[in-house]
Structure formats: C-alpha cells, structure tokens
Amino acid sequence: MAKRVTGPEIEKLIQLLAKVPGLGPRSARRAALHLVKKKEQLLGPLAEAMGEAHRKVRICSCCGNVDTIDPCTVCTDERRDQSVIIVVEDVADLWALERAGAMNAAYHVLGGTLSPLDGIGPDDLNIKGLVDRVGKGGVRELILAVNATVEGQTTAHYITDQLEGMEVKITRLAHGVPVGGELDYLDEGTLTAALRARTTI
Amino acid sequence: MQWSDQAIILGIRRHGESSVIAEVMTSGHGRHLGLVRAGRSRAMQPVLQPGNSVEVTWRARLDEHLGEFRVEPIELRAARLMEKAISVYGIQALGALLRLLPERDPHPHLYKALAVIVDHLQDPADAGELFVRFELAVLDDLGFGLDLSECAATGRCDELVYVSPKSGRAVSREAGAPYAERMLALPNFLSGRQNAADHDALAAAFRLTAHFLNRHVYEPRGINASSARDGFVQATLKALSPASPSAA
Numbered sequence: 001m002a003k004r005v006t007g008p009e010i011e012k013l014i015q016l017l018a019k020v021p022g023l024g025p026r027s028a029r030r031a032a033l034h035l036v037k038k039k040e041q042l043l044g045p046l047a048e049a050m051g052e053a054h055r056k057v058r059i060c061s062c063c064g065n066v067d068t069i070d071p072c073t074v075c076t077d078e079r080r081d082q083s084v085i086i087v088v089e090d091v092a093d094l095w096a097l098e099r100a101g102a103m104n105a106a107y108h109v110l111g112g113t114l115s116p117l118d119g120i121g122p123d124d125l126n127i128k129g130l131v132d133r134v135g136k137g138g139v140r141e142l143i144l145a146v147n148a149t150v151e152g153q154t155t156a157h158y159i160t161d162q163l164e165g166m167e168v169k170i171t172r173l174a175h176g177v178p179v180g181g182e183l184d185y186l187d188e189g190t191l192t193a194a195l196r197a198r199t200t201i
Numbered sequence: 202m203q204w205s206d207q208a209i210i211l212g213i214r215r216h217g218e219s220s221v222i223a224e225v226m227t228s229g230h231g232r233h234l235g236l237v238r239a240g241r242s243r244a245m246q247p248v249l250q251p252g253n254s255v256e257v258t259w260r261a262r263l264d265e266h267l268g269e270f271r272v273e274p275i276e277l278r279a280a281r282l283m284e285k286a287i288s289v290y291g292i293q294a295l296g297a298l299l300r301l302l303p304e305r306d307p308h309p310h311l312y313k314a315l316a317v318i319v320d321h322l323q324d325p326a327d328a329g330e331l332f333v334r335f336e337l338a339v340l341d342d343l344g345f346g347l348d349l350s351e352c353a354a355t356g357r358c359d360e361l362v363y364v365s366p367k368s369g370r371a372v373s374r375e376a377g378a379p380y381a382e383r384m385l386a387l388p389n390f391l392s393g394r395q396n397a398a399d400h401d402a403l404a405a406a407f408r409l410t411a412h413f414l415n416r417h418v419y420e421p422r423g424i425n426a427s428s429a430r431d432g433f434v435q436a437t438l439k440a441l442s443p444a445s446p447s448a449a
Contacts (some may be wrong), residue, residue: 021218031242116297116427117212117224150251154293157286158432175280187247189280 010036030083062107062133064126066091075108083140087130087159089113089147097145105143108133113151114158122158131162134148202268205258206230207275209315211296212236213240213249223249223270224296226259231306232299233271235259250279252292252319259356278319287436288322291332293429295319298339308342311335325440329406330390330398332433336410337391345369345417347409348363349391352376361392369413385409400441407434 004011010032018028035043053068060072074080074094084105088094094107112124117147134142144159146152160170176194177186186194208225209278211232216222221240226232235257240249248255254276261268282288295315302308311410314335321327340346346369350360353370363377363384364370371392377384387409388402398406419426 114213114293114428115212115428116293116300117214121428129362143314148280148283149246150289150292152281153283154289154429154432157436159287160286161432161435175283185244187274187277187280189277189283190247193284 062092062129063107064111065094065107065128080104080106082156084143085133085139085141086143086145088145089155091186093145093147100180103143110146110155113146113149113155115151123172125155127159128164130159134168135165135171139168141169141171144170146172148175202262202264202266203258203260204230206254207312207328208233208255208257209312209319210249210251210253210255210279211299213237221249222267222274222302223257225255225270226299226312227333228309228312229307230259231308232302232304233257233259234304235268237270237272245272247279248274249278250277251296252279252282252288252322253277254316254319282319282322285323285436287325287328287433287440290429290432290436291322291328292319294301294332294427294433297427297429298336301339302342311342313340314338325437326398326403327439328433329403332437333391333398333403333406333410333429336414340410340413340417343418345411345413347371349387362387364409366412366416381406385412398442400438403441404438408410 013035014028014032017023017031018025021027023031024168035046056068058066058068058070059065059067060075061071062071062075065074081104084103085108086097086103086105087108087110088097089110089112093111094109097103097180108126108130110127110130112120112125114120114125116124133139142163144156147189156172163170174197175190176197177183177190183191206227206229208227211224211226213221213223216236219241220236220238222234223237223240224234225233236246237249239245249272253274256273256275258271259268260271282292297317299311299315312330318328318331318335319330337347347364348360348370349364351369351371352361352373353365355373355375357373360374361371362374363372363381364387365372366383366385371387372384385406385408388398388406390398390402391406414426
C-alpha cells in the first residue's frame with residue numbers, strides 16, 4: 001500500500017479537482033499543490049468565490065441559463081431584441097454564441113438533446129418552457145442553434161413540430177465549410193450541404 | 202478476440218471527455234457496442250453519426266468485454282438524413298426498434314434491410330412502406346411474426362382485408378365481416394393486392410404494427426414506444442396527405 005504524503009484535507013481537494021473536466025489525477029495533484037502554495041493569493045479567494053457562487057447560482061426560470069439572478073442577466077437586458085430567441089443545447093453554447101457577438105437576441109437553453117441511447121426524452125428537456133414562452137406572444141423568430149448531429153437535428157425537428165400552428169418564423173444554423181477547413185478533409189455530407197447553401201460573391 | 206465487419210451506426214453515448222461508446226448494427230455480429238477512443242474528436246464526430254455506414258474492427262481481451270472499435274467510414278449519409286424530419290426521425294426510430302433485439306445476436310437480414318431503408322428515408326412512401334416491413338421483420342425475429350399469407354378461418358389466400366388482433370393472422374373479408382369492428386385493417390400493400398402504399402394504407406399499417414409491438418413487446422417489458430416512431434409516423438403521413446404540396 002502506498003504511503004500517504006498529505007493530510008486527508010489535501011487528498012480530498014485533489015480528489016474533487018480530479019472531477020473537473022480537463023483535469024486528471026496527476027494534473028489535479030499539480031493544481032492542488034499550486035493552490036496550497038499560493039494559499040493567500042489564490043486558495044483563499046478561490047474558496048470564497050466558489051462559496052459565493054454556490055450560494056447564489058441558480059437556473060433562470062425564463063430561459064434555463066445559469067446566473068446568480070433570476071430572471072438572468074440576458075433575459076433582463078433591455079438592449080436585446082427579445083422578439084428573437086436563439087435556442088441552444090447547453091449554457092456553454094450560449095457563451096460561445098455570445099463570444100461571437102453576432103446576434104443581439106434572447107436565448108433559450110434546452111439542457112441537452114433528445115437521445116434514445118441515453119434515455120433522454122422530450123420531458124427531460126426544457127422544451128415545454130420554450131413552447132410556453134412562444135405561446136405568450138411577442139416572439140418573431142426562433143433560431144434553432146443546436147449541434148449539427150442527428151440527435152441535435154431530431155431535437156430541432158421535434159421543437160418545430162411542437163410549435164406548429166404558432167405564428168413564429170423558425171430558422172436553423174447553416175451547415176457547411178468551417179473557417180480554416182480544407183475541403184479534402186471534409187466529409188461528403190458537409191460538402192453537399194455547403195454546395196447546396198452556396199452564395200454569390 | 203478480434204473481428205472486422207460492415208456496420209451502420211445506430212447511436213453514440215459520451216464516455217469521459219474524449220471517447221464515446223458507439224452502438225452499431227453489424228452484418229454478422231448483430232447489434233454491438235464498443236468504445237471508440239477519441240470518438241469526440243473533430244475527425245471522428247462526423248463519422249460517428251447515426252445512419253453512416255462504416256467498417257468496424259472490434260478488439261477485446263475476452264468475448265464478454267465491451268471492447269474497442271476502430272472505425273473507418275464507408276458512406277457518410279448523416280448530413281443528408283438531417284435535412285428532413287422524416288429521415289431524422291426514421292433513423293432514430295429504426296435504432297429504437299433494433300434495441301429491442303438482444304445485443305450481439307446476428308440478424309443479417311435485418312442489417313441488409315436497414316442498409317436499404319437508410320438510403321430511402323427521404324422518400325415518404327418508400328420510407329413508410331419499408332419501415333412497416335422492417336417492424337414486421339423485427340416482430341418476426343422476436344418470435345411474434347404475423348401470418349398474412351392466408352385466412353386464419355377459411356384458408357383462402359384472396360380477399361384478405363383484416364388481421365386478428367389476438368392471433369396476428371390474416372382474415373378474409375367474408376370470415377371477418379361479423380367481427381369487423383374488432384379487427385385490424387390489413388393494408389393492400391401487405392397482402393400483395395397493391396404495390397404502392399398510399400396515405401390511408403400506411404396509416405393502417407402503422408396502426409397494425411403498433412398494436413402488435415405494444416401487445417408483445419412494449420407492454421410485457423413495461424416500456425413505451427420511442428417518441429421518434431411517433432415523429433416518423435406523423436412526418437410520413439403529413440407528407441403523403443392529399444393536402445400536402447409534396448403529395449400532389
């Protein structure tokens with residue numbers, strides 16, 4: 001049996017850090033050591049920030065976003081066009097689209113996609129909230145910004161079916177060649193989609 | 202242990218940060234699962250989409266292990282399937298049907314049928330008819346096949362218009378008349394009287410297969426039919442409805 005070199009508190013810190021995406025047992029050990037060495041400058045403020053986030057963080061009752069206020073910052077932002085809603089799978093997608101800054105719209109976070117293999121059905125996603133939101137009126141366009149996967153597109157079609165009869169324009173993201181992508185390495189499906197969606201220069 | 206086979210991707214499940222567990226329908230090894238290392242990489246994600254045909258090499262130390270897949274693309278049709286509701290629901294519903302079968306149990310005829318259907322999923326009439334025949338084939342492989350070749354009461358092979366909801370056998374118009382209200386309709390294209398399936402015939406066929414799937418499979422197992430089947434049925438019937446522009 002390996003001898004222990006640290007106390008249980010540090011071992012627990014390492015075990016918890018190892019559960020963070022991107023960190024394995026070795027990198028968690030390095031991170032823990034760094035935090036312990038920088039106790040005053042890093043470990044203390046980090047613990048405080050995490051404690052505060054833990055106390056305040058909540059899911060927005062309107063769009064499903066993660067924030068410390070409910071409704072969230074995005075939903076209460078009056079400068080945004082609340083008549084356009086971008087539907088995303090996950091909060092990470094919302095953040096990615098916000099980084100791009102291409103649209104000044106509201107969002108709706110589904111919390112995943114329909115996945116028969118994982119047993120995720122329509123009731124497990126925030127689809128009913130979206131239908132209710134559109135049903136209240138005032139929504140002009142719904143942009144389905146789900147992943148270009150079969151599961152993502154199944155979810156998009158399911159949402160479209162649920163909103164049938166409601167007066168809202170439903171659009172989805174284009175599929176095609178990514179910036180920096182080389183045609184030689186693209187799959188046939190993406191190339192076909194890109195050719196179909198070609199634009200005039 | 203190692204083998205290589207042609208396969209069609211049915212689904213994937215995330216495993217850790219970079220790998221996935223892929224579920225495939227193989228030609229000679231049935232529905233099979235395996236770990237694909239780096240399956241979430243940019244290169245592998247387009248390949249590991251449901252509906253794509255691939256060559257898989259499965260490797261494990263013991264036969265009962267999950268094992269690892271090495272995957273090579275053969276035909277990537279997922280992007281085409283994603284275009285229409287009917288095809289995207291169709292491939293998910295086909296996967297759900299195949300999940301009713303035991304894992305690693307070879308069903309080469311179902312693999313061949315699946316390979317044909319995935320190429321016709323965008324045409325509502327073809328997709329609907331092939332899907333119904335696929336459901337009947339799955340029922341047959343599960344031991345609950347329907348006998349639609351002759352009348353259960355008279356032995357006649359013509360005028361077959363009903364199916365007994367209990368025995369799953371065809372019944373002729375004459376013999377079934379007194380019980381018509383309780384009988385299930387046998388669509389023309391399943392009794393060989395007509396080749397092309399229209400809206401009404403497909404609606405009847407979907408009711409027929411749904412009845413026997415519920416009776417023999419879903420209810421005894423305490424599960425529900427997949428929502429993808431409902432989506433596929435609705436999309437097919439909507440496309441074939443006389444009011445639909447595509448049906449005109």
